[in-house]
Amino acid sequence: MIFTTPYWLFLLPLAVLPFLAETQPREGYPGLELLPTDGISSLVKWSLRLAGVLGLAGLILGLAGVGVGESSRQVVGHGSHVVLLIDRSSSMDNTFAGRQPDGSEESKSAAARRILKDFVMQRPGDRVGVAAFSTAPMQVVPLTSARPIILAAIDAIGRPGLAFTDVGRGLAMAMSTHGQEQAGTGRSVVLVSDGAAVIDRRLQEKLRAEFARQPINLYWLYLRTSGSKGIFEQPAPGEEDTPQALPERHLNKFFESLHVPYRAFEAESPQAVADAVAAIDKLERRPAVYTERVPGIDLSHSAYGLAAAAMALLLMAKLFERSLKIEGGRRGN
Amino acid sequence: MIEFLNRKAARRWLLITAFLLSAIAAFGWSVRHSQDLVDALAIVDVTGSMLVRDVDKGSQNRLEAARSTIVELAQALPCSSRLGLGIFTERRSFVLFDPVEVCANYDAFSGAVAGLDWRMAWEGDSYIAKGLYSAIDEALPAKSNLLFVTDGHEAPPLPASGVPDFEGKPGEVKGVILGVGGRDKSPIPKFDDDGREVGVYGVGDVPHDNRHGLPGKSASSAEGWHPRNAPFGGQAAVGEEHLSSLRSEHLKDLAQRTGLIYAEQQNGAHELARTLRSVASRSSEVDTDISSLPALVALSLLALLYAIAWRANASRLHPASH
Secondary structure, three states, X not given: OEEOOHHHHHHHXXXXXXXXXXXXXXXXXXXXXXXXXXXXXXXXHHHHHHHHHHHHHHHHHHHOOEEEOOEXXXXXXEOOEEEEEEEOEHHXXXXXXXOOOOOOOOEHHHHHHHHHHHHHHHOXXXXXXXXXXXXXXXXXXXXXXXXXXXXXXXXXXHOOOEOXXXXXXXXXXXXXXXXXXXXXXXXXXXXXXXXXXXXXXXXXXXXXXXXXXXXXXXXXXXXXOOOOOOOOOOOOOOOOOOOOOOHHHXXXXXXXXXXXXXXXXXXXXXHHHHHHHHHHHHHOOOEEEEEEEEOOEEOHHHHHHHHHHHHHHHHHHHHOOOOOOOOOOOOOO | OHHHHHOHHHHHHHHHHHHHHHHHHHHOOEEEEEEEEOEEEEEEEOOHHHHOOOEOOOOEOHHHHHHHXXXXXXXXXXXXXXXXXXXXXXXXXXXXXXXXXXXXXXXXXXXXXXXXXXXXXXXXXXXXXXXXXXXXXXHHHHOOEEEEEEOOOOEOOOOOOOOOOOOOOOOOOOEEEEEOOXXXXXEOEEEXXXXXXXXXXXXXHOOOOXXXXXXXXXXXXXXXXXXXXXXXXXXXXXXXXXXXXXXXXXHHHHHHHHOOEEEEHHHOHHHHHHHHHHOOOEEEEEEEEXXXXXXXXXXXXXXXXXXXXXXXXXXXXOHHHO
């Protein structure tokens, strides 16, 4: 129970007025003692008093802005905590064919934007956070259930990006976005990038320790530009098998070595991206307990309504009022 | 008057009026008026000079002050206003998310603002003028106003040619440049590679002049000047670029070039909200509930009714006063 303007409650003592006086006028009658107590009369008397109290108190409570405060409840549904880790490097603005988008084809960022927005909207139970990385990692939106801000953050993928792809520090940022809260909820990081980079040894070890400490499902949605190296590509004979030469293959190997549930999706077209996101959606469908915020309810109008109903009763009594005095059959005055 | 109210018909009308007024209050009564709504993209400078602790007598650094001002702004704006967020460093602005409605997204928005960190900066340079111009370019397609929060400390200093030209249309994007920081020159904290604070910048740590482009007209009178070998003079420049204060003159100049309004953080978030509302391009019809007005009158009438009855009883009990 909350009050938006509680100082009106100082008027609440006014609600005892019906015990001091009645809206019906009193009239003298000689010797009431002779009459037996009439049950119906006292019922009427008390209900009119009660109506008076309700009328006054209802108006005062309404003025004080009575309401039920915002609360939260635990809901069992499908949902988990998902952090979208999005590559904001400028190569995302090209098409899957590696060209400038010309109207007939979508750019990688436009496809990712459209499909991720659908993904977020299809899963109302999720708490979603967004982190971005390019030259530096950035926390964009902390885990939240509010959808518009998530959609706005996904929309920002279309904004001009920066130069590089620092996957390692981006991943560390996504892990910290998850934070320590809520063990027991499914937690996942969806990495969306169109390239990979070498993660240096020291950072690799830190990430390994971090993943060991808090198990997080990892999905890598690799938007592959045609002609570029793939995740699963074997080095050609004679080709160097180093992270510098084949960063995607080695990043994949690093993720596999983390001992957490991990899936990599290589998408070479908008359709493949949609399929991959659908697969992630299926994998992340586990029953989960999440907290839903229930907005507060303003009850002041109901309080006014109660007061009005009580006053209707008083008014009825008033209109049925007859005087004991007989003054030429006149009623009133 | 009392005599009149003592009449039964008068009391009946009192009760009828009170009943009707509370019925009106129960169904709700509202008036419609228009309200200016703000759509703004807030771009926050996250470069090194923003970490100078000179706001509120040194209790806050400039970035902290900027963060709390933006959160307070979100509180001060009417619902349905929208705020977006971005950062500025090096020579360009980077949008984190486009403007979103401030009330429904308040939690996440304030969380995102709290997450603004100097570690997001991808480069140490701070070309304020260029960053501002790129922020204007970012605000233009979003059709929003701009709130550019900075201390105006250019690092490296501007070249001899002065402030780079603004190529856009002044006034096309409206908004506010919000200056944050103190008037006195204060030292800038310095961090090592792992992000630990290791003292402050010294005189020798930062360049004190900009030797890109052509030298200024007065360069030829500098000591050791040589047209080919030392066009900027023979001596290394010394200055106070390792100390930082709010460069309000520079920001006022930039505001004039770009058609924005210059305001200062120390005037508070409500002043800022007012300034932003003065350039707001969007307004909405809002319904304000005034049901409490008829309810208040109904309450007075009902209380009056009982008070009169009480008085009448009292006088009846003491016939002497009748």
